[in-house]
Amino acid sequence: MKIGILTSGGDCPGLNAVIRGAVLTGDTVYESEFVGFVDGWRGVESGEVIPLPRRKVRGIGRTGGTILGTSRWNPFHGGADGAAAVARSMEETEVDALIAIGGDGTLFTAHRLAQRGIPIVGVPKTVDNDLDATDYTFGFNTAVEIATESLDRLRTTGDSHHRCMVAEVMGRSAGWIALHSGMASGAHVICIPEFPLSIQEICDFVTARMRRQPRRSPLVVVAEGFTPSDASESFSDYELDEFGRPVLGGVAQKLAPIIEERTGIESRATVLGHIQRGGAPTAYDRILATRFGMAAVQLVHAGAFGRMVSLRGTSVVDVPLSDAIDSVKTVPRERWDEVRRLFG
Amino acid sequence: MKIGILTSGGDCPGLNAVIRGAVLTGDTVYESEFVGFVDGWRGVESGEVIPLPRRKVRGIGRTGGTILGTSRWNPFHGGADGAAAVARSMEETEVDALIAIGGDGTLFTAHRLAQRGIPIVGVPKTVDNDLDATDYTFGFNTAVEIATESLDRLRTTGDSHHRCMVAEVMGRSAGWIALHSGMASGAHVICIPEFPLSIQEICDFVTARMRRQPRRSPLVVVAEGFTPSDASESFSDYELDEFGRPVLGGVAQKLAPIIEERTGIESRATVLGHIQRGGAPTAYDRILATRFGMAAVQLVHAGAFGRMVSLRGTSVVDVPLSDAIDSVKTVPRERWDEVRRLFG
Amino acid sequence: MKIGILTSGGDCPGLNAVIRGAVLTGDTVYESEFVGFVDGWRGVESGEVIPLPRRKVRGIGRTGGTILGTSRWNPFHGGADGAAAVARSMEETEVDALIAIGGDGTLFTAHRLAQRGIPIVGVPKTVDNDLDATDYTFGFNTAVEIATESLDRLRTTGDSHHRCMVAEVMGRSAGWIALHSGMASGAHVICIPEFPLSIQEICDFVTARMRRQPRRSPLVVVAEGFTPSDASESFSDYELDEFGRPVLGGVAQKLAPIIEERTGIESRATVLGHIQRGGAPTAYDRILATRFGMAAVQLVHAGAFGRMVSLRGTSVVDVPLSDAIDSVKTVPRERWDEVRRLFG
């Protein structure tokens, strides 16, 4: 059996470990052959593949990014008959089944393809941890560790200068990275899209922290998708990207000067940006990604098309690809109430 | 309400985060007062306490070890009437309830005390991840990350010198740290107590790895509690500690020369030892430990004595302390079969 | 003898190690007593001091920032008679001599005070490595390691998406951090204030890199103080801070879209910002800072006022404070020629 793998959407630490896990398992257990489609769906459409023999994946589990390249392409783009295009490509490349590694968009595409008879399974990927179909995916753990290490660093500068440090982390529609890195670094305020604080509440926390003895620098962690509940005009003009989503780097730089003006406490913005999603994955993400890759190959060989791998508790299970659709996993009320107790 | 906290048994990254989570929650939500018993049960017995006001726990969530100190003491030691001693100490120190943070021994002691009417709740702690009553505890994630980083380092030396590197990690009765760090670092053989390979099998993997192109150095990860299934005389004379358990540092140093002799491949042993359990906890462990500490205080205020906090999936729940007894969580067959597919 | 220590200017990893080195040496060798002035010169002027007994400095050598606080105050500010004010404060606080830890501004102030008879010695501090009076100072090594780790992470995202990553690091008048972190991470173009490339040259390097096989993502490292030699209008409107210097975060965000427009290669800007100067110092910086602190106390006890400690080769020596004035250490031609050979 010849299996084609593709990685699609934003890069994420662990993609290469998925590829390695799949290839090693396929080679050892099933004697499958593997190829990788170059740059996600774009490579599927154009039929551009690279062979993936066992030796090609040696050592890549410890590396960031994806050796296959990625893009934001989509075979149904512009109303195209995506399934026909994919089927044609598979025939040309003699690929019998597909493993698609990607986020909600990719998994939705995979679902549509499976419905049209394409033999495909999915591996969920989201740095933001916003997919309800799995407890966690790889990449999130790495992002939280990097963000936390950076927040620990910002704190010492804040304390030395008696400044309020405002740090922006990833998270457009879900505040998981802000919640976790904020808890881990002992942030005094955490701003997430799900439970928007008002500017006044934020300033009140900042002021309260600064007044308490021993004096400590207020540390504010804000998810990139956060908008204050009493959003002033400054927040109405987010620069938007091609998908109409706020551009990374907007919110902390808007928030810091407002905090400084209202509280009189010198404030500085830092945008962690792309360093959160690059580089070597943590051991946690390497393991999860490896297990996902191994399980995906088993799904293929079991003929369980239209399904995706998923983590539930400590077990890797499989669920329908449709579970990944229309189900953004946001921070629930109880986790917000929990973290609120640590503020101030 | 005045709550006494104690940490008992081997130290573990995250203990301080538990203490901080408990104190901040108690202070914010319940206006509880906290004291810490010095050096675990020894401090309970002697009534030696230190006050734990809010400012005392600021910043400690990011630090390793325990600010309270720890010991391997036990109030029932030598047939003593532990419950009476603890009750007397609580009266003298005016402590209304106890939070005991510790491993299976400590939780068993807490269970016995609860049965005798002592108002006590438990927080599970095990670097080895060998407690069945919870999916994970804090400390394990940190240990795996440290071990993995060390294994990544050993690999380059092995590759440069064409040596077989044998690394010993923690894990007396359960091979979780070996399993996870071995998977994360791409080890070629993983030796755990649950599924003992024979020396011959280990040597076969080592030789096979060395012969395959491109030539790569064999990396063998071995849990400290491993004994080969065909244990030679060399393995029968483990040095034992006070509890009759093999002393850390025995097995890799026995295994490496045997591998070298049988395969003709130069082999070197490294014992990671105490660096696996010290120092700053990972963000993952800080978060889990903080949530455990917060939940423990809620158990106390709910009067749910005789219970302990536990992680199930992504939720912190509570279970009876008796769940922690006689239930070592070993690596199950399916995880072993899974990792075996990656060997060689 | 009672010695007062102050830290002034921007914070820097290693300040606490200087303080610890001074106090431990003074305590062990000279039986000196120490106090710290709060928030730099501001504390000197107001006479706000905290005692610095031996136990107060235990463990601080491993921490970032400064336990004394810092500010950008200056006793000669606004034409004030700084020497008189400092002398009065020393009398009130019964301080016999001062150790001033700071950058060129602070050292210039110390020089002026010494000329007016104040018993003061200096310890040089500059994250940017732009002081000619010493081979290196503490903080620079930490900043380069942090920047390099971040650049390593950006590279994997660039490679996966075939993007040009533009990373901005610290360095207003000197490009040392860009030079070193760029060399260490294998950047394809390094932009420093001393040897300004034109936008066209930068784009040529970027295009050349992208065209060569195997295709690799261009990585551009740019010092915050860089202006292209053919600076377009976009570069003429740097936002300036209170000292008339370009605000951190300006240049990469200007450069990336220009590169994208001219080369057709998708480009992304990242500003590392404050994470470069916060958090735990590297071992290198802890050692250098400790040695500087120890040597400063020896200068005080030798009565060598008006002098500062300095690293020459592997030796800590002392030089006149006047050496630190008007002598910005920029990247010399031979280091630029050297790194140019690695471009493209």
Next chain:
Amino acid sequence: MKIGILTSGGDCPGLNAVIRGAVLTGDTVYESEFVGFVDGWRGVESGEVIPLPRRKVRGIGRTGGTILGTSRWNPFHGGADGAAAVARSMEETEVDALIAIGGDGTLFTAHRLAQRGIPIVGVPKTVDNDLDATDYTFGFNTAVEIATESLDRLRTTGDSHHRCMVAEVMGRSAGWIALHSGMASGAHVICIPEFPLSIQEICDFVTARMRRQPRRSPLVVVAEGFTPSDASESFSDYELDEFGRPVLGGVAQKLAPIIEERTGIESRATVLGHIQRGGAPTAYDRILATRFGMAAVQLVHAGAFGRMVSLRGTSVVDVPLSDAIDSVKTVPRERWDEVRRLFG
């Protein structure tokens, strides 16, 4: 011109950066061609080479070990006419000049070869920092950072359990790694071969530290080549390796039980071992190694055979290979006196 590169002796972080620096410079500036001899002198003797085109060295500067392999071979071994053998191999492989990267043994061999007319230049390598012919070499900085991070971890376990932690680091004839990592981690006693303390002195420091308030765990750092000045019988029976040097892992395990017995303080030994010399080099080492590789190629093209590159202050210079012979750089008296002031 065709240049052959070899790496010889123990592996060391930075070897690959030297190779990369040489190849990139040779390619860009001189249009030289490069080959690598496999496994050091063994490959020179057997004429086993691998081509080193520019693309082969891309990205390797960030990796540990050596892509060329290494061994402890020596062409003069057993009285052989090494120069004739090397000359013959160079002729067969059409190599015009050699760059030998290695420690004192390798540099001595290179010196002998140069004296016999072989066109060869040297690059010094020593993790232990024990070569007098250069201020520092690559690898040492990485080793100190790894050791320091491990010592920081051991400290928290020591403090929690009130134990004395004894950590053994590399350093057979020179105590540089112990000196630097001990200073950086704030160790209470540092034991180096150059200035042997007696067991009684060590125990006195340990006891003094434990008695002082606040109670802190004594941390003892010991170089592997240390022998107490009053060496008991236990220290007379070091296991020796093939070169008659004490085997790594001997001294801490001898010292800890003696300390425990004499002071009554529970003591634990940890041997850091091979993790100190493997894995990714620090930015510092990548830069130094890159500069060394670049400079070595320039020496070759200048015909400066019989010379080696060297760091003096911040400059890369060149010195005769004979400077590397018979000149072990040990810790000098003033550095020992300096660190002694921090003990206890």
